[in-house]
Amino acid sequence: MNLVDLIVVVVVALAAIQGLRLGAIVQVLSFGGFWIGLYLGAMLASVTVRQVHAQSARTSVALVTMLGVAILCGIVGRVAGNLAFRRVHRGIAGSVDSALGVVVAVVASLLAAWLLANTLVNSSSLSLNASIDQSKIIRSLDTLLPAPPSVFSRVQGFLSAEGFPPVFAQLAPASAGPVSLPDNALLRQAVIRAGASTVKIVGDGCGQIQEGSGFVASPGLVVTNAHVVAGIAHPVVQDSSGLPHPTVVVLFDPSYDLAVMRVSGLNEPPLQLDPDQVSRGVEAAVLGYPGGGPFTAAPAGVMAVFEAQGRDIYGQGLTVRNVYEVQAVVRPGNSGGPLVQPDGEVIGVVFSRSTTNGDIGYALTSPGVLSRVVQAESGSAPIGTGACAPG
Numbered sequence: 001m002n003l004v005d006l007i008v009v010v011v012v013a014l015a016a017i018q019g020l021r022l023g024a025i026v027q028v029l030s031f032g033g034f035w036i037g038l039y040l041g042a043m044l045a046s047v048t049v050r051q052v053h054a055q056s057a058r059t060s061v062a063l064v065t066m067l068g069v070a071i072l073c074g075i076v077g078r079v080a081g082n083l084a085f086r087r088v089h090r091g092i093a094g095s096v097d098s099a100l101g102v103v104v105a106v107v108a109s110l111l112a113a114w115l116l117a118n119t120l121v122n123s124s125s126l127s128l129n130a131s132i133d134q135s136k137i138i139r140s141l142d143t144l145l146p147a148p149p150s151v152f153s154r155v156q157g158f159l160s161a162e163g164f165p166p167v168f169a170q171l172a173p174a175s176a177g178p179v180s181l182p183d184n185a186l187l188r189q190a191v192i193r194a195g196a197s198t199v200k201i202v203g204d205g206c207g208q209i210q211e212g213s214g215f216v217a218s219p220g221l222v223v224t225n226a227h228v229v230a231g232i233a234h235p236v237v238q239d240s241s242g243l244p245h246p247t248v249v250v251l252f253d254p255s256y257d258l259a260v261m262r263v264s265g266l267n268e269p270p271l272q273l274d275p276d277q278v279s280r281g282v283e284a285a286v287l288g289y290p291g292g293g294p295f296t297a298a299p300a301g302v303m304a305v306f307e308a309q310g311r312d313i314y315g316q317g318l319t320v321r322n323v324y325e326v327q328a329v330v331r332p333g334n335s336g337g338p339l340v341q342p343d344g345e346v347i348g349v350v351f352s353r354s355t356t357n358g359d360i361g362y363a364l365t366s367p368g369v370l371s372r373v374v375q376a377e378s379g380s381a382p383i384g385t386g387a388c389a390p391g
Helices: 003-022 024-051 055-088 091-120 126-133 136-144 150-159 184-197 366-377
Strands: 198-205 208-218 221-224 236-238 244-253 258-263 283-288 296-311 318-327 338-340 346-353 360-365
Touching (some): 003 024, 003 091, 003 126, 024 055, 024 091, 055 091, 091 126, 091 150, 184 296, 198 221, 208 283, 208 346, 221 366, 258 366, 283 346, 318 346, 360 366
Antiparallel strands (some): 198 208, 221 258, 236 244, 244 258, 283 296, 283 338, 296 318, 318 360, 338 346
């Protein structure tokens, strides 16, 4: 039992005592108001957090907004419940109401704790995220309950550390554990075979300069993440020499988090995408332009492959992606870059990182990427890049 579990136990115990004293009717109306307020607070938080530029302050603003509105609505419900309390809490009816009040209080407080934990687990604080992730109570609830409503996912997207989209609609599965990483010789091989075909993506939009990575996947076609180009009318590709090339987005898939651009004057050779998924232990490299800086290659190893139920880049519709859990340091700007084997073959596209461990990233597996590249090869008409993604 960790600190989060202890806090949940204390809150539930206090709620149970109050439930016994006040009864079910007061609790139903009070918690009903609290739940309505929590939902409205999440809607308001998704707006207020946009105005906060300091990533470290976003978690506090979201928490205060959500709980503030929830508590106010809970007070309104409590007042209504007190009026009904005076009429019901007599004799046998009062005893039954008190017993049911304990049940209502325990269930409602557990659900509230689970919702808040799932929202805050994507904060900028690795220690907070890890405490939530390791909570036995929250994990047990997570296995029993469906994904939280999308409004909470949208708040989670704004809390996301440095713009990475949440990978999971609920808590991430337990890590598969460390694997071996390639040595410097193998890392150099990956750079020699794939470095020149790895590009930087730059776009002016959403009130900022957005940067990411990508790679040539077919003659004249560059792959990146949808969240890298979301809301950008004219993204630019910079080749390995730093020369800019105009682009036309011909595929934009916010559910899978993938975009494909047709690029003018780009002569770098395309990289081969592996048509099959690889297994645990495969050594690889993460290539890209982290932080908008120079080209960087980071050693990586595939830890696990799984189907991840998450939401689209806007935190709305549920989606399922085939994802690699990767032992690698993934930094902002790596999004859209290739995960390559030493022979230069692409086995995945980097798109996010763990919220609890700075040495774990996530990549879309190559078969799903390949099918979308094939689809994009016949396209030439420009496609809109949607609204700006949270973050």
